[in-house]
Amino acid sequence: MGLKNRRLLLAKVETTYGTDAAPTKVANAILCGSLEINPIEGDKVQRNLIRPYLGNSQDIQVTTYATASFEVELVGGGAAGTAPQYGGLLQGCGFSETVAAGVDVQYLPVSTGMKSLSLYFQADGIKHVLLGAMGSVSFDLVSAKLPTMKFTFTGLLGTITDSAIPTDPTYTAVIPVAVSTANTTPTTLHGYTPVLESLTLDMANDVKYRSLINDQRVIITDRKPKGSIKLDMPTLATKDFFTIAKNATLGTLAIQHGQTAGNIIVLDSAINGVGISGVKYADLDGIDQLAMDLSFVPVVGNDEIKLTIK
Template identity: 45%
Template sequence: MAKLNRKTVLLAKIETTPGTDAVPTGAANAILARSCTVQPLVAENVPRNLIRAYFGNSEQIPVGIHSELDCEVELAGAGAAGTAPAWGPLMRACGMSETVTAATDVKYAPVTGTNETVSIYAYIDGLLHKLVGCKGTVAFDITAKQVPVMRFKFIGTFAPVTDAGNPAGVDYSKFQRPAAVNKTNTATWSISGYTGPLQALQIDLANTLVWRSLVAYEGVEQTDRQPTGSINMELTTVASKDWWSTVRDVVLGALSITHGTVAGNIVKIDAPKVQMSNLAYADQDGVAMMTSNLTINPNVGNDELLITVK
């Protein structure tokens, strides 16, 4: 019988001991995703290069075997201010700290060298893929007339794929309904002191992840973080904002955007030092637009990006 992608269940739980299966359950650790793509067996292949009395291939030996997973999750709040969102474990496994202030907010900020790991179970219609010791990275997409999303990528230890029925009692109730990106729901944003009609903002945490397979060690490491992004907004006058001088003179400015208006379903993104580059013009519905690449820089360290859920 054919396996149906629509019958995919994704679970994720922070590991108490990195690399030790946290055994997530459907009732407590379900992730409500829009898409999920699993690469169950990713490997480098080393050729044997055998010399024989005839032409032809010699088989290759797989090395550095691991698993990878990509998923897309809606960007929304937690349901109550000061409560961690259901997607929090994914963020923590992307090299982000989680700071909870009761009844106020939850903040996610980058860390260096103290990454948490997550165990991920991906069921595809009764086919179980386990990824243990996962670390990842995340990108945010806030585009007008769309649902804002987070795109995650994880690397983890390979485990044999097994037949296992999808878990019972899967609970998605902690995930909130997202608000569409528009003038009403995304009322506040600015970059370098300017605010105006915005079409799209993308921010990529851009963690550098490497799979290391050595004698007596195997696992994923985060070796760097170089956040980037892009922006697409209506073209302004020079009097409104001299973007061209901003780029030429390498003027760093603060970026901020708040999505959501109801307490418990508000997400705010801040970046204190953003550099714009590669300005270009575009057309949308006959209106002149301007696009720019963004380089997101730290201020004093581990503060180049702050995600506040409130």
Template identity: 40%
Template sequence: MTKLFRKKIVLFKMEDTYGVDPNPTGAANAILTKDFKFMPMEGNDVNRDLEQPYMGSQGTVATELHAKITFDVELSPSGTAGTAPAWGPLLRACAMAETIVAGTSVTYNPVSDGHESATLYFGLDGTKYVTHGALGNVTFMVEASGVPYLKFEFTGLFTEPTEIAMDTPVLTAFKKPQVVTKANTTFDLNGIALILRKLSLNAGNSVDTSFLIGEEAVDITDKEEAVEFTVKAVALTTFDPYAAALSDDDLPLTLVHGTTAGRIATLEIPNLEIQRPSSLEDVNGKVEWPLRAQALPTSGNDQWTLTLT
């Protein structure tokens, strides 16, 4: 019987103990994804290198088996201030803390210790794939006239798939996103309201696997946030990216998307180090600056915050 690629179900739940299945359900843990890609059996094929009196393949042994998963999720808050979004667990599994102030806000920020892991179920037309001990990386993507996205890449431990039906996903917690427009979105750098075309913040997590005697695990061992954004060029007396790249000063960046309570997402980077501008761009005859930067910590784990209000 033909398997249909469009019949996908994705469930995701935080683990209480690393690698132990928390049994996600369709009612509570379904994820609404875009561009979902699943590589269920990554690893290495070790050649046996046997000595034989004739030529020919000798076979291999599969080792260090793990899964890779990539997908996008729309960056849309829960609709209620102080209620975590349905995609909150995804950020937590990317080495981020979640702080909830009831009725007011939900804030995410990077953390260096106590990283949480998750289990992911992927159902593909009756075939169930399970990945335990998953941790990952995320990139925040905002572009004018488009939907803001969170681009995820997870690595988890391999288990053999089975042919079994999965729960029906309940996706009502995922709210319709707002398009990035002048009316919905504001941006400023060092207090200057520059005209923004697009911005990305890559959390920069280093995700590594460990396959040793007594341990099979995925770890986040380091992080280095990278920021890229493109703005319309202005007079250097208004903002000078070249002077900023030469200066020791770090600049605050703020992007606010959404205008109504429960639907507002605010990305703040207190200390943005502008790097060398690499080029100039001609966009319909207008000059734009593609800029690169790093988000630097002050006292630690404060490189950036994403606050939903």
């Protein structure tokens, strides 16, 4: 009998696509929540047999892969220039990782040379292995809540075996801080510093599973980063978001969360790489707000969103 609350996720960047990188409980354990796995996904075909009696024809699984989704707290690496424990997950979502020792770690989207992951998921006593996994990620910052990243991965189905779940994984010791005035400053959108309720940035990677003769893999074929933001409505004289949206004017977004070295996270768009659309009225506590959709476009290429950990 397995217990729902006994779960473990390990993740490690692969050297060769689809070859097990053998993540360990010491170096590659992921502290996560809302962990779900679909161990056997894919297409089925029905045999559609004609017989002298009624009844179903057998379904045959013709493609097989697995998917996983989970949330990870958005925290630093514990010291400036130290990669966070979730750094490999970002690489599996089409980011590069550049470490400047003692300074910072930067993650930028790439269009070539994307990394794949080996994921081990343990549901108590059953171990699932996903190979060649690639996915997408979104960043959620909501006032008075902990900032999180939501990951979704698709991977080749490896083995499914009985295996005792390790009870002593090594998790990050960095504690997240709440999204708040004290912790989340400065924030700017199109040169304006808003009273911010929430911000979501979604890489919106197009992740495809391909199963052809002599080639089975998961690939990222495109990305269309998008987001949403809710903020207290300024006067038009202060910032006219209606005209910005109507004229399709591009601007810049920047937000910093955390004020202590080792637990500082900065999200930047490309300069003049953020569009605003779908401006709607909302309210919070009886105060007028604006809810707006964001789109992120490259300016020089592979610069739509930059995540800096320092």
